[in-house]
Amino acid sequence: MTTFWDIVHLLTATPIIFVAIMGLTWGILGGALPGISASITMALVLPFTYTMDPAMAIALLACVYIGAEYGGSIPAILIRTPGTNSSAATVIDGYELNRQGRAGEALGISLMSGVIGSLFGLAMLALLTEPLSWLALAFTPPSYFGLGILGLSVIASMTGGSLVKGLAAAVIGLMISTVGTDPISGVTRYTFDIPDLLNGVEPVLVMVGLFALTELMSQSGSTAVLALKDSVRIRLPNLAMMNRLKRSQTIGCILGLFEGLTPGGGGSIAAFMSYNEARRWSKTPEKFGKGSEEGVAAPEAANNTVASTALIPLLSFGIPSSNSTAVLLGGLLMHGLLPGPRLFEQNPQVIDSLYVGSFIAIIAQIGVGVVLLPAAVWLVNRPRPYRAGFIFALILSGIYTLNMATFDLGLALALGVVGYLMRIAGFPFLPMILGVVLGHMVESSYRRSLVLSGGDMMVFLQDPICVGLLLAAAGFVIFSLSRELRDARKAKLQEALG
Amino acid sequence: MNKDSLSGLVLLALAGGYYWATGFIADSTLEDEVGAVGLPHALTLALVLLGLILLVRGLLAARAAAAHAATGPGAARVEDEERDARVPRALGFLAIGAAYVVLLPYLGYLVSVALLIGAVSLFEGAPRRWTVPLTAIGGALLYWAVFVKLLGVNQPAGLLFQGWLS
Amino acid sequence: MKFKTGLAFMLAGAIVGGSLFAGKADAQPAPYPQKVVTLVTHSSPGGGSDVFLRELSKYLAKYIDATFIVENVQGGSGAKAVARVAAAPADGSVFYATTPTYIYTSLLSKPPKTYKDLEPLVNVFADSEVVFTREDGPFKTLQDVIDHAKKDRGRWGAANPASLERQAAEQLKRASGVNAAIVTHEGGGDMMLNVLNGTLDIGVGEYQELRSQIEAGKIRVLATFNPERLPQKPDVPTVKESGFNVELVKFRGLAGPKGVPEDVTTIWDAAIQKVLNDPEYKKAYTEEVLIAEFIPHKDYPAFVNNFAETTEGFLKETGAIK
Numbered sequence: 001m002t003t004f005w006d007i008v009h010l011l012t013a014t015p016i017i018f019v020a021i022m023g024l025t026w027g028i029l030g031g032a033l034p035g036i037s038a039s040i041t042m043a044l045v046l047p048f049t050y051t052m053d054p055a056m057a058i059a060l061l062a063c064v065y066i067g068a069e070y071g072g073s074i075p076a077i078l079i080r081t082p083g084t085n086s087s088a089a090t091v092i093d094g095y096e097l098n099r100q101g102r103a104g105e106a107l108g109i110s111l112m113s114g115v116i117g118s119l120f121g122l123a124m125l126a127l128l129t130e131p132l133s134w135l136a137l138a139f140t141p142p143s144y145f146g147l148g149i150l151g152l153s154v155i156a157s158m159t160g161g162s163l164v165k166g167l168a169a170a171v172i173g174l175m176i177s178t179v180g181t182d183p184i185s186g187v188t189r190y191t192f193d194i195p196d197l198l199n200g201v202e203p204v205l206v207m208v209g210l211f212a213l214t215e216l217m218s219q220s221g222s223t224a225v226l227a228l229k230d231s232v233r234i235r236l237p238n239l240a241m242m243n244r245l246k247r248s249q250t251i252g253c254i255l256g257l258f259e260g261l262t263p264g265g266g267g268s269i270a271a272f273m274s275y276n277e278a279r280r281w282s283k284t285p286e287k288f289g290k291g292s293e294e295g296v297a298a299p300e301a302a303n304n305t306v307a308s309t310a311l312i313p314l315l316s317f318g319i320p321s322s323n324s325t326a327v328l329l330g331g332l333l334m335h336g337l338l339p340g341p342r343l344f345e346q347n348p349q350v351i352d353s354l355y356v357g358s359f360i361a362i363i364a365q366i367g368v369g370v371v372l373l374p375a376a377v378w379l380v381n382r383p384r385p386y387r388a389g390f391i392f393a394l395i396l397s398g399i400y401t402l403n404m405a406t407f408d409l410g411l412a413l414a415l416g417v418v419g420y421l422m423r424i425a426g427f428p429f430l431p432m433i434l435g436v437v438l439g440h441m442v443e444s445s446y447r448r449s450l451v452l453s454g455g456d457m458m459v460f461l462q463d464p465i466c467v468g469l470l471l472a473a474a475g476f477v478i479f480s481l482s483r484e485l486r487d488a489r490k491a492k493l494q495e496a497l498g
Numbered sequence: 499m500n501k502d503s504l505s506g507l508v509l510l511a512l513a514g515g516y517y518w519a520t521g522f523i524a525d526s527t528l529e530d531e532v533g534a535v536g537l538p539h540a541l542t543l544a545l546v547l548l549g550l551i552l553l554v555r556g557l558l559a560a561r562a563a564a565a566h567a568a569t570g571p572g573a574a575r576v577e578d579e580e581r582d583a584r585v586p587r588a589l590g591f592l593a594i595g596a597a598y599v600v601l602l603p604y605l606g607y608l609v610s611v612a613l614l615i616g617a618v619s620l621f622e623g624a625p626r627r628w629t630v631p632l633t634a635i636g637g638a639l640l641y642w643a644v645f646v647k648l649l650g651v652n653q654p655a656g657l658l659f660q661g662w663l664s
Numbered sequence: 665m666k667f668k669t670g671l672a673f674m675l676a677g678a679i680v681g682g683s684l685f686a687g688k689a690d691a692q693p694a695p696y697p698q699k700v701v702t703l704v705t706h707s708s709p710g711g712g713s714d715v716f717l718r719e720l721s722k723y724l725a726k727y728i729d730a731t732f733i734v735e736n737v738q739g740g741s742g743a744k745a746v747a748r749v750a751a752a753p754a755d756g757s758v759f760y761a762t763t764p765t766y767i768y769t770s771l772l773s774k775p776p777k778t779y780k781d782l783e784p785l786v787n788v789f790a791d792s793e794v795v796f797t798r799e800d801g802p803f804k805t806l807q808d809v810i811d812h813a814k815k816d817r818g819r820w821g822a823a824n825p826a827s828l829e830r831q832a833a834e835q836l837k838r839a840s841g842v843n844a845a846i847v848t849h850e851g852g853g854d855m856m857l858n859v860l861n862g863t864l865d866i867g868v869g870e871y872q873e874l875r876s877q878i879e880a881g882k883i884r885v886l887a888t889f890n891p892e893r894l895p896q897k898p899d900v901p902t903v904k905e906s907g908f909n910v911e912l913v914k915f916r917g918l919a920g921p922k923g924v925p926e927d928v929t930t931i932w933d934a935a936i937q938k939v940l941n942d943p944e945y946k947k948a949y950t951e952e953v954l955i956a957e958f959i960p961h962k963d964y965p966a967f968v969n970n971f972a973e974t975t976e977g978f979l980k981e982t983g984a985i986k
């Protein structure tokens with residue numbers, strides 16, 4: 001089979017700028033196709049990098065990663081479908097802005113926030129790999145438990161008005177996360193002897209089922225027309241807007257930095273948490289969920305930062321912190337490069353081209369975005385009947401790529417029904433998605449900690465990182481609940497008055 | 499029966515089903531103290547509690563609503579009915595997807611996607627003109643080019659057309 | 665986000681190996697009934713078996729006159745790849761890269777096609793399975809670790825929950841009669857962090873995954889589970905030599921559909937022996953600490969069945985399967 005990459009690998013003698021832009025564009029395309037995650041996008045090019053010069057191959061993969069992390073936000077904003085796991089948080093306000101006819105603005109904000117996040121992450125990678133790598137080492141199983149609980153605590157502010165329903169959704173999400181191979185004993189749970197379930201249910205299936213299919217199903221019945229009020233032009237945020245977004249982007253960058261360092265995250269936790277934090281620190285928190293620019297900027301800055309900082313544990317210990325970095329590790333090993341302290345001494349040219357390539361890709365992202373995005377906006381504004389057909393076909397084609405299994409397609413459709421029922425009954429989606437994303441980490445690190453301590457619960461209190469994270473989580477929950485209660489009381493009061 | 503109490507019942511049923519499936523998890527001596535069933539049992543309990551709360555709350559609200567029923571239908575009810583009317587349409591939409599999943603292994607990717615796009619477009623009210631089949635075939639070719647040729651993902655070739663489409 | 669060693673996605677990326685890289689052959693490659701040979705693996709591009717096949721196919725073309733293609737059929741922890749190969753024609757055109765994973769998956773999830781539906785062809789390598797600790801830790805020998813676990817309570821790591829490493833750690837615990845908590849992880853890297861930061865006394869894992877840390881002097885290898893000492897680390901004793909009767913062979917070989925004709929298997933027997941002696945390949949795989957472990961076609965099925973029986977016994981004993 002001759003594909004596009006066969007041609008590209010013949011051209012790799014060409015300068016790195018070509019490699020960087022090709023990789024970035026490829027990454028954006030793959031990331032933007034729902035179901036094709038950043039890791040799959042990278043894995044699809046990996047075989048073709050085998051014959052490339054190692055320095056170029058690694059730069060190419062890193063650029064694909066950057067592009068894919070950014071690309072995921074495009075369908076999140078335009079068709080309510082997160083292209084990658086970590087862009088699920090972008091759906092909330094991004095799609096809302098799109099519904100208000102401000103798709104061009106939302107895409108511009110996500111583009112610039114992504115560039116800022118990537119640049120920050122690259123700077124951290126280039127300058128602080130050594131000190132930051134030791135931070136990654138400080139995370140023990142109890143610390144991961146604390147981190148998982150901190151992630152789950154975000155649920156308290158995402159219950160959509162009903163605490164009971166929000167918690168129930170979270171519990172269902174956690175139940176989904178228990179499907180597959182048990183993390184400690186290795187027995188199978190809820191797999192019913194179906195091999196497709198051995199590795200569990202992919203979070204992206206849940207996201208696509210809940211967000212995208214539910215939206216398509218609801219629109220099918222509705223007569224409301226989603227009119228394009230804006231032109232297809234992409235509006236990059238102006239200086240005044242950038243200034244307003246500064247705070248949320250900073251939050252995204254910092255949380256992205258930490259998540260990149262800790263194996264297991266992959267960007268989704270940072271994206272959700274920075275969304276939550278951006279709301280807390282925002283001057284206009286009431287706009288969140290109703291089309292807030294900051295609600296797009298924070299998660300996008302976060303997940304793009306992760307694309308660079310996730311390389312820190314990879315390059316210093318050879319430890320992949322996500323599926324995407326695992327593919328990059330495979331790329332290094334294929335070329336006989338061993339990640340670790342000596343990589344920097346023995347193969348500086350690889351590290352250099354990685355940095356240079358990433359930098360070029362990040363800058364080029366603005367140009368590529370401005371060229372590609374109007375086409376995407378135009379596409380999703382075709383007459384509604386055709387649009388529905390194309391989106392549905394796109395989703396089903398993309399999901400198939402995950403495992404090459406029609407089983408996954410059926411599962412996504414079933415989750416679509418679940419989402420539709422939840423929507424009718426007024427259950428929020430986000431707690432369920434957080435449950436699916438975090439369940440595995442919380443459960444396995446909890447049990448692993450107890451195995452280590454021989455069942456002594458004190459193990460969680462003896463780990464300072466864990467204690468800090470748990471206290472932060474408790475603080476979040478109290479803060480969010482008191483705010484929700486206050487809002488509810490206010491609403492009731494207004495109802496009584498009006 | 500209102501929405502909350504119905505949701506409560508569904509949650510209880512779900513908890514029951516989950517608990518039943520938990521019974522199939524094998525006991526292993528490689529087990530830790532919490533065990534493979536530790537979290538599932540905790541989750542079952544939590545879901546039962548939440549389901550009961552919803553059920554009770556729904557029933558109480560229903561009683562309160564019944565007391566007020568004489569005062570005339572609220573705006574909320576009209577909205578509910580409108581939404582209920584849309585449910586069959588939404589399920590119909592999903593049924594097209596289900597048909598795609600069933601046909602995919604037989605007809606192959608290219609044909610199935612064309613049928614999917616065409617069927618959904620008609621279902622969503624596209625005018626019955628030559629544009630529908632044209633768009634469907636064009637769209638299918640586009641997706642086939644992107645997924646199979648450009649990305650190199652092997653979508654099913656289909657039992658009927660094996661050999662000359664892949 | 666779930667992150668497991670078997671990346672939970674699957675794709676089929678194919679690369680033409682063989683003829684592109686063949687270089688100058690020392691001898692004429694043996695004629696082969698098939699023009700194209702597809703080597704199927706359940707691992708993702710860049711994963712263990714994938715790298716193994718791509719490297720192997722690079723050199724195989726010198727000895728077998730065919731073009732080799734690597735196909736990644738991920739998903740279902742190997743169940744899909746096994747089904748793909750089991751359904752392929754038994755004419756020497758399709759083979760599967762065997763590792764203990766396919767035995768584990770066959771036993772744990774009872775997929776429609778299992779290892780019993782494939783015919784083992786030849787074995788090529790054994791991975792180096794080692795016990796390791798951090799360099800600045802208190803343990804200098806395996807005996808130190810066992811002594812500590814006798815007095816106190818050991819904390820041992822295994823890379824994955826249902827895996828050969830887990831089995832090895834459990835057997836070592838039993839053989840030495842000590843009290844140790846065996847902590848499973850989400851892969852070798854995850855475990856290595858916990859060994860480096862002192863959470864664990866030792867880890868049981870593949871040498872390949874530790875190479876950079878060993879070279880950097882951060883990790884010390886205490887013993888190997890392999891039957892013989894590692895040629896690259898002759899001063900490291902085997903676990904058996906250290907006094908505990910546990911050994912394991914994490915094999916890497918090939919298997920095909922049932923009924924591969926004899927003329928094909930004879931060609932493979934000869935070619936694998938030659939390729940293992942190829943100086944360039946030898947240099948490459950020695951660097952990766954792979955141990956050449958040629959098992960010819962006539963003995964390989966018995967070897968795999970024996971391995972499967974031992975594993976099944978272990979899983980039944982622990983109650984993981986009935």
